[in-house]
Amino acid sequence: MSHTPDASLPQRISDLLSRVACELVLTGPDDDVPSVARTALTELDALVRDGGLVGVDAVRVALDQALASGSVRTLAPAVEALSQRWESWRLAEQLLAELGPSSASADDDVPAAATATVVAAEADDPDLEAELVMLQADPELAGMFLAEALDHLSSIEAVALQLETSPGDRHLLNEMFRPFHTVKGNAGALAVTSVQELAHAVENLLDAARSGQHDFGPSGIDLVLQSVDLLSAMLRDLGSRLAGQPTASRRPERETLIVALERLLAHGEPAAGTAPVVAAVPTSVAVQAETAPAPRADRPADATGTPRQRAEDLPGQTSVKVDTRKLDNLVDMVGELVIVQSIIHQDPALRVLEERLARNLAQLRRITTDLQRTAMSMRLVPIRQSFQKMARLVRDLSRKSGKPVDLVLSGEETELDRRVVEDINDPLMHMVRNSLDHGIEPVDVRIARGKKPTARLALSAYHQGGHVVIDIVDDGNGLNAERILAKAVSQGLVDKHATLTPNEIHHLIFKPGFSTAEKITEISGRGVGMDVVRRNIEALRGRIEIETTPGEGTKFTIRLPLTLAILDGLILGVGAQRFVLPTFAVCESLRPLPEQVHEVQGQPRMVRVRDTLMPLVRLADLFGISDAVQDASAGTLVVIEDANRRVALQVDQLLGKQEVVIKSLGAALKKVQGVAGGAILGDGRVGLILDAHGLLELKLGTSAAA
């Protein structure tokens, strides 16, 4: 699997370190240093020195100390320190690898193509090599530089968009100047001249603007945004090159942009009415900015730490970088703590408690609950970044389509699980595109309808009853039920004679392959969108609802669970097994009377619940459990619902309701249909979490009517 001898070197070093640590575990502080450990350390020394790794000075120092230790007593801590340094080095390497290639592909698997050894691109620009020298010397520093710079660019973008609505605001101009100045300085210190030059050109413009010498206007904002895009691309290229992948030179774009900036500074803003000065930046960069998974900017922060608060937002608040793996481990451990604590609390031996012990246990429980809440909250981040990307998207789309749009954001501080924020990004972007393309009418149509020429698009996020709700409201066309129905019928998605409620008709837009676009526009594409949007949201255990008034507008409401990690579940007992069913999928539960159950030969068993007939499924049959209750009337039925289909699950008994932490079953078991994961129950056993959608699919198959 390794192509070059060096690729396995880090792993070998890690293995040797493990071996040494292993040896030391079995020895006492007063024992002699085991010869195996000595040998391993010597081997480590050779590998680290001659292996050609860069940036391992800290590791070498620790290694020397370890080699100099005469006894286990001194060796053990030295080895500990060595392991830590080594891990830091590996982390830095990993971070650089994660910054990923600069290609506009949303797929993260692309980096595997590191086997490509074509270096021809670099011949275009010999300076590219020179730039890498200092960065390669200190990978950790390089990682920090790249992550921080991207972060700065992100905030610059936000300020630029604000400036569009309040031009000439001195405070904002300053806010934009500072990060450019910082990026330029850092780049200069690390001799990354390409970044430094471009940042410097923008900095000059902004300096003149904030001191009143230059009238900053739309052209300036345009150029600043283009610079942000180009600089982001350049930084990502740097990351790729550090990870060993070649990238093309961006010199032509850079020089064009620098010239445009200088010209703007020299001649000032063109008079209103004339075309704004726009540098001819190749569309590849522009497209990249729009479609590149903007999570890239987040991801460096994510890979090394979260949350990251901006110093400007919260005076006096500092933050630390934490490895997300450590964070996840912490959350796992806290989860276990809660369970064990709970078991102790319920132990019958503790019934006869003396007062003080009882009080202390209660205190322990309170602290544990608090700890869990805090640990969980570390996974939460505000939706602000996501909304910010929407702002940029709306601006660009509005320009491109010539439809003026007023974007109103609210609730940006609403917190969500960080993975949800990442995953909700694409669906949100798509819905915004859709709104701008299909929802919002061209200016003349709006005026003819008596509407304000500038359309209004409002994105808001808020908490509601254990959920996070995101509303997307536009005052455009609204959904045309007739056209949707007609299209669906013509595409065979719905039977001609079916009677559907208006709501059901609206939900047809989520069917795969559906599109009412007369022509496929550049903006919203080929009707693959809404289906994927719905699936993405469902993957997050969320729901999407539509409210629309023809001629007036549309409102999409996305409802997401507050955290992906915790689930409110109903514990089901089937034989000796325990299952967890998410409460949101449960409609009701009942003990059926024998006459409610209908069994017709050759047909699946059905049960009549009030006036509805629905399929009856024995969970024991589905999962091959032999010691379960046979008769439906001796057990309990739980009615589950997914996308308007219902099924009654037969279980032995309901054992209660519990909040459980969802554990993934691992890659190997991910594909089991009907099972969404595992949960650690109160007695320490694992209960499988059922997936209502999967169960229904399993039983009913994918039916066209839904």
Add this chain to the structure above:
Amino acid sequence: MSQNDNTTATPAATKNLAGKYLTFALSREEYGLPVLKVREIIKMMDITAVPQVPAAIRGVMNLRGKVIPVIDLRIRFGLPAQEDTDRSSIIVVDLLAGGDRVLMGVVVDAVRDVLNITEQEIQDPPQFGTEVATDFMTGLAKVKGTVKILLDLDVLFRDDAAAMVERAA
């Protein structure tokens, strides 16, 4: 049969297999696992069965807050099934599956010792011809009169994982 991207089997002697191994018993054979791959050893505990998975996967278990899969090595090796005894144990191993580190539990009949096996004691593994893929057996060690089969679990489960992914697709 399967096209591995490892080089086709060259004699085990080219890899340095010497080192510490954890030995365990399964049916009538004894096997060895490189000790660096062993995370911990636990007594048999509750394993939750997972439906629709190959028989070799007994299910999942709770390892201090992590849910990890548990493989029944006996079934995996095609040996006749047997009831667990009170010596049955679970060895938690740290594997590399597709570039990720994965923890897995492996059920064995009994755990034996940690042995330091030298290069001289290791011979090439038996070649059963191209029909049976045995890359996961890295060598045979003759120690104190008994023969232990040395295993590379990364290889064993890599193929399993691939097969499962294929089947699920």
